[in-house]
Amino acid sequence: xxxxxxxxxxxxxxxxxxxxxxxxxxxxxxxxxxxxxxxxxxxxxxxxxxxxxxxxxxxxxxxxxxxxxxxxxxxxxxxxxxxxxxxxxxxxxxxxxxxxxxxxxxxxxxxxx
Amino acid sequence: xxxxxxxxxxxxxxxxxxxxxxxxxxxxxxxxxxxxxxxxxxxxxxxxxxxxxxxxxxxxxxxxxxxxxxxxxxxxxxxxxxxxxxxxxxxxxxxxxxxxxxxxxxxxxxxxxxx
Numbered sequence: 509x510x511x512x513x514x515x516x517x518x519x520x521x522x523x524x525x526x527x528x529x530x531x532x533x534x535x536x537x538x539x540x541x542x543x544x545x546x547x548x549x550x551x552x553x554x555x556x557x558x559x560x561x562x563x564x565x566x567x568x569x570x571x572x573x574x575x576x577x578x579x580x581x582x583x584x585x586x587x588x589x590x591x592x593x594x595x596x597x598x599x600x601x602x603x604x605x606x607x608x609x610x611x612x613x614x615x616x617x618x619x620x621x
Numbered sequence: 622x623x624x625x626x627x628x629x630x631x632x633x634x635x636x637x638x639x640x641x642x643x644x645x646x647x648x649x650x651x652x653x654x655x656x657x658x659x660x661x662x663x664x665x666x667x668x669x670x671x672x673x674x675x676x677x678x679x680x681x682x683x684x685x686x687x688x689x690x691x692x693x694x695x696x697x698x699x700x701x702x703x704x705x706x707x708x709x710x711x712x713x714x715x716x717x718x719x720x721x722x723x724x725x726x727x728x729x730x731x732x733x734x735x736x
Binding site: 539540542549550551552553556596598600604605606607609611612613614 | 678712
């Protein structure tokens with residue numbers, strides 16, 4: 509069964525801390541892995557990763573994919589209260605079907621001032 | 622651009638009633654997606670369109686669900702008849718890049734409660 513598992517489920521840190529969120533997957537015919545940030549409302553896109561070992565970076569956020577070990581990490585350095593959100597990981601597989609996209613249940617990050 | 626627009630933002634209805642959710646994608650975006658999010662199942666892709674044509678509806682849970690896109694600026698997701706287990710947040714998203722694994726822009730969602 510194809511699945512995406514995120515850990516931890518929730519995390520509470522203090523401002524300035526660095527956090528690492530994990531996403532592991534078991535998805536046949538892997539195509540890409542996506543990270544989204546979901547605050548109170550809709551998800552917003554962060555990164556798409558397709559190749560192992562190539563870090564994607566945006567400000568204090570960065571992500572890397574390991575296709576051999578089947579996981580990705582999302583790092584956030586110098587966390588701020590505005591980083592508080594649910595971070596979603598999704599994996600797509602080859603194929604054009606709506607059922608070719610799998611989401612994890614998310615990691616809820618809370619940043620305390 | 623105002624972004625993806627969804628209406629209504631909240632809907633409360635009784636079991637058995639028909640529910641219609643509406644979405645206006647970002648102008649110029651050729652792809653439109655409908656998602657459902659629940660605590661139990663997380664985020665699920667239900668169906669997506671390319672140039673107003675449904676490409677795949679394999680994520681639609683049952684025949685009670687249907688979606689249409691009569692033109693490039695409007696889509697509907699209909700549930701008939703609705704059931705309590707349909708209670709969820711329904712998101713519409715659009716993108717201008719091919720494939721559903723590229724950046725998508727999400728609307729604010731419609732929170733549906735079926736009593």
